[in-house]
């Protein structure tokens with residue numbers, strides 16, 4: 001009987017480990033929550049401009065192929081973050097903590113860190129990064145042409 005439990009425990013641990021976010025630190029401070037709730041939202045134009053100037057150099061939605069990317073498309077990253085952090089405040093807190101201070105431990109996905117190396121720290125203020133993260137949560141992002149097919153191959157389900 002003990003052996004069966006042990007086996008069950010091992011298989012469930014193994015099965016769940018691919019889906020767990022690497023960053024288990026789920027606690028968000030009261031100040032972080034109120035900052036996020038009081039953020040001034042970016043207009044569509046402001047948001048796109050900030051993404052273009054600060055993120056799309058590496059996370060470009062204009063790339064011609066998967067191989068020429070310097071980093072995963074932001075739409076794919078958003079998909080993963082929403083899976084782990086469907087709640088808007090948590091999503092914004094986690095994403096902006098990473099962008100403000102990227103570390104291997106803080107990354108939600110391990111694959112891209114291995115493939116591309118760790119993202120460099122952004123020079124933006126935390127509040128700006130939170131605004132960008134809120135914009136990413138609230139808006140549909142452009143995807144590169146190759147992305148839909150790549151996603152559907154990887155996940156065996158339609159994109160959107």
Ligand code: HEC
Pocket residue numbers: 051054055056057058059070071072077095098099102106107108109110112113114116117118119120122132133
């Ligand atoms: C100089 C290139 C570069 C720039 C500029 C850049 N990134 Fe990244 N980013 C990366 C790379 C490479 C990765 C994949 C490796 C990793 O996760 O560290 C990444 C990963 C990420 C991740 C996923 C981390 C995780 O939790 O797994 C997020 C979120 C992210 N970037 C957001 C942004 C945002 C928002 C901006 C703009 C403010 C931005 N990045 C600008 C290179 C960049």
